[in-house]
Each structure stands twice: as structure tokens, then as C-alpha cells.
Amino acid sequence: MFADNVEKVLISEDEIRERCRELGAQISADYEGKDPIIVGLLKGSVPFMAELIKNITVECEIDFMAVSSYSGVESMGDVRIVKDLDRSIRGLDVLVVEDIVDTGKTLQKVKELLYSKGANDVKIVSLLDKPDRRIVDIEAEYVGFTIPNEFVIGFGLDFNQKYRNLPYVGVLKEECYKK
Numbered sequence: 001m002f003a004d005n006v007e008k009v010l011i012s013e014d015e016i017r018e019r020c021r022e023l024g025a026q027i028s029a030d031y032e033g034k035d036p037i038i039v040g041l042l043k044g045s046v047p048f049m050a051e052l053i054k055n056i057t058v059e060c061e062i063d064f065m066a067v068s069s070y071s072g073v074e075s076m077g078d079v080r081i082v083k084d085l086d087r088s089i090r091g092l093d094v095l096v097v098e099d100i101v102d103t104g105k106t107l108q109k110v111k112e113l114l115y116s117k118g119a120n121d122v123k124i125v126s127l128l129d130k131p132d133r134r135i136v137d138i139e140a141e142y143v144g145f146t147i148p149n150e151f152v153i154g155f156g157l158d159f160n161q162k163y164r165n166l167p168y169v170g171v172l173k174e175e176c177y178k179k
């Protein structure tokens, strides 16, 4: 069983469900009358996005975007769009859904990109936040859980593209990194 590779469960399915209810209520209050577009970053945001939007009660659209980070010669990684949005976001309030804010580089670039496409406002909701690892000055407006500096998997988060389907957030056994 691949779940046997999990060292410990950090955040349970119930805790995630409950936190999504709270975040959904907060977002619904903040976006009252605003008609936002909710943009999930593929692939890590998918389970979180699905759980979160059930709890958002304002009229909204959803869309997805996929970006891939690659580091060139410079130490600052860059971000390339792999799948773009289906529609124009000019003048719209955008809420980006992400699995985790780590160094912050991805979200900083995505934010810049969305503003360059004419968004009126860009805010971020992230399931997880690992503030100890931050390199660039960016914070998500809405955070599910702040976690210590550990590599986590599950509920969308992967290790080599696997484990995204675990229904909780866990820590992978060290031996799995060394295989």
C-alpha cells in the first residue's frame, strides 16, 4: 500500500473539510457582490479547490491555469504558462487557489502575470503556508494551515507526481526520498 510510505498525518481529512468551511465563509463575506473568478493552479490545487468552492456562496466563475517553474542560470526561477486561462480576466477580481506557498516565487510570478493580463485585483488562497522557506516578499490573503519546514504530500501535493490522491496532508517517510 502506497499509504504505508506516510510517516505521519499532519492534517486530517476532517480538519481540512472544517477549515474549508471557515475559509469559504470568510471569502464569501469578503467577495459579497463582487462576482470573482476563482483560478486554480494545476495540478496541486484540485482537491482543495473542489472542497473550498462548495463553501463559497457568492456568484463566481472558475478556471484553471498550469505553470511550470524552471530555474535558468540565475538563482531566481522563472515561471512559464503551460495551460492558460480560457477567458480574458480584464477588469476582474481574481482569487488564485494554490496548494502551498513555499519560497513564494511561483505565486509572485503568477500574480504579476495576472495583473499584466488586466486583472482588477488578485488575491491568493492557499491550503498550506511554509513561511520559514519564504524567499520573496509575498503572503496569501487566506491560508488554511501554517506548517513547519517539512516536505508534505497528499490532498493535491505530490512527490514525483505521486500521492496527490491521499485524502489528508502527510509527511513522507525519509526512505522514500532516498529510493
Ligand code: IMP
Pocket (backbone or CB within 6 Å): 044, 069, 098, 099, 100, 101, 102, 103, 104, 105, 106, 107, 150, 151, 152, 153, 157, 158, 159
Ligand atoms: P514556491 O514557488 O517555492 O512557493 O513553490 C510552490 C510549489 O512548490 C507548490 O505549488 C508545490 O508544487 C511545490 N512544493 C513546495 N513545497 C512542497 C511540499 O512540501 N510538498 C509538495 N510540493 C511542494
